Amino acid sequence: MRLVSGFAHFWWDFVVGDDWRIAAGVVVVLGLGAFLVSGTSASASLVAAVTAGGIMLVAIGSIVAAALRSR
Amino acid sequence: MTNAVGVVVATLLASGVEFVEALTIVLAMGTTREWRSTWFGVGAALGVLAVVTALAGYALQSWLPEALLQLIVGTLLLIFGLQWLRKAILRASGLKALHDEDQTYREEVAAARAAGDERRLGLDWFAFVVSFKGVLLEGLEVVFIVITFGVNGGSVVLAVVGAALGAMIVVAAGFALHRPLARVPENTIKFAVGLMLSTFGTFWSVEGLGWFAPDDASLEWPGGDAALPVLLALWALLAWAAVRLLSAPREETA
Numbered sequence: 001m002r003l004v005s006g007f008a009h010f011w012w013d014f015v016v017g018d019d020w021r022i023a024a025g026v027v028v029v030l031g032l033g034a035f036l037v038s039g040t041s042a043s044a045s046l047v048a049a050v051t052a053g054g055i056m057l058v059a060i061g062s063i064v065a066a067a068l069r070s071r
Numbered sequence: 072m073t074n075a076v077g078v079v080v081a082t083l084l085a086s087g088v089e090f091v092e093a094l095t096i097v098l099a100m101g102t103t104r105e106w107r108s109t110w111f112g113v114g115a116a117l118g119v120l121a122v123v124t125a126l127a128g129y130a131l132q133s134w135l136p137e138a139l140l141q142l143i144v145g146t147l148l149l150i151f152g153l154q155w156l157r158k159a160i161l162r163a164s165g166l167k168a169l170h171d172e173d174q175t176y177r178e179e180v181a182a183a184r185a186a187g188d189e190r191r192l193g194l195d196w197f198a199f200v201v202s203f204k205g206v207l208l209e210g211l212e213v214v215f216i217v218i219t220f221g222v223n224g225g226s227v228v229l230a231v232v233g234a235a236l237g238a239m240i241v242v243a244a245g246f247a248l249h250r251p252l253a254r255v256p257e258n259t260i261k262f263a264v265g266l267m268l269s270t271f272g273t274f275w276s277v278e279g280l281g282w283f284a285p286d287d288a289s290l291e292w293p294g295g296d297a298a299l300p301v302l303l304a305l306w307a308l309l310a311w312a313a314v315r316l317l318s319a320p321r322e323e324t325a
Contacts, residue, residue, distance in 0.1 A: 014211065015147060017154035026149050030142075030276055037290065038283040045293045048277045052302065055273055056309055059153050063160055067317050070166045 019066065025058030074296060078224040079233040081267040085216045086237030088260045089209040094245040095172050096205030099179035104186075104198035111194055112202030120210040128218050128227050138289045142279025144219045145272050151215065152268025159262040160310055164317035170257050213238075216268070223275050266310060270303040 016023045033051035036042040042050075101109040131140060161167040179201075186197040213234050221230030274292065281290035292298035 014215075015150060017150075019154065019157065022153045022157070023150045026146060026153070026276075030146060030280065033277065033280045034283040037280050044290045047280060047290060048292050048298070051277050051280065052273050052305075055149065055276075056305070059156065059269070059309065060313070062153065063157055063313050063317075066157060066161055067164070067166055070161070 019062055021065065022058060022062050025061065026055060029054035029058060074224045074299070075226065075229060077267060077271060077299065078220045078226060078229050079236075081220055081264060081271070082213070082217050082230045082233030083237040084260050084267070085264045086213045086234035087241050088237075088257055088264065089213050090238045090241040091172065091245075091257060092170075092175070093206045093209040094241055095176050096179055097202050098245065099176050099183055100198040100202045100205075103180050103183035105195040108195035108198040109202045112199040113206050115199075116203045116206035116210060119207060120214050123211075124214050124217060124227075124231070127214075128222055131218065131222050132227075136282070136287060138279050138282035138287055140279070141223055141275045141289055142282050144223045145274070145276030145279050147215075147272075148219045148268050149272030149276055152265055152270075152272045154265075155261055156265030156269050156306070156310060159258055159265050160313045160317070162258045163262065163314045166317060172257070216264075220271065223271070262310065266303060266306050269306050270299060273302055273306075274299055 029051060032054060033047055036047045036050065097109055097113055100112070131144070135143070158167065162169050183197065183201070189196045191199075217227070217230040217234050221227030224230065277292065278289040281288050284290070294301075
């Protein structure tokens with residue numbers, strides 16, 4: 001059991017790292033992009049712009065949160 | 072072409088910066104304990120990394136449709152890259168301590184001197200295990216980047232060449248100087264790698280969204296591959312602005 005939890009913990013740490021909000025934010029933004037592709041007639045350019053902009057907002061949010069925590 | 076250059080540059084830099092950290096551990100074990108056991112540890116770790124690269128690369132390339140592969144790899148690359156970029160921005164702004172290779176080396180040497188003298192399979196077990204774990208853990212990040220860039224960029228070989236070049240440069244410099252590479256601008260390199268991972272992660276994950284379209288075909292960026300340098304410039308601008316803004320208050324009060 002310890003081996004399994006250690007293995008899971010290692011991969012969580014390896015991929016998600018020390019700020020789970022980045023992973024969650026990226027998944028939410030890509031989910032929105034997936035909805036635009038499958039559920040609307042949005043053009044590829046619009047999907048790309050909205051998704052890339054959303055990902056950059058996630059990055060800004062994570063950086064600002066870390067900066068506020070460290071002060 | 073943009074993809075190929077990006078693949079080599081990203082894997083070379085990522086491999087270089089990770090092997091700087093692995094080299095510190097290997098040098099500490101080799102000089103304090105015993106070189107033979109240390110080399111066995113390094114060789115065993117490199118063997119495991121080679122097998123993981125081959126198996127994971129083959130599986131991803133063979134089993135997944137292109138758009139789904141781009142989505143999965145792009146998403147992972149993005150999560151991974153944003154972590155690197157965030158840490159590099161915080162370090163460049165002075166909000167997080169810089170990585171100190173000399174300090175790490177001193178800690179590893181102290182641990183190696185304090186450890187017992189256990190021998191297994193004719194090897195100094197402490198030197199073997201520590202060098203094996205050090206190279207394996209640092210190398211896994213390189214393998215992850217090699218696989219993601221290689222598979223999605225269309226050439227695992229190019230990605231492996233980039234990573235091997237990075238490793239060779241670091242190992243040659245380390246053994247010429249016979250000390251940890253404390254003067255390598257580690258945060259600047261991590262900054263560059265973080266920018267590249269975020270750029271390619273954004274590019275590929277958006278392309279992969281095409282998997283949700285009725286025809287399963289990859290989504291086309293406006294301008295195709297020409298969107299890559301534009302994305303890189305946007306990420307660089309965002310990072311530069313973040314460092315400027317986060318550094319500003321302390322400069323005023325200093």
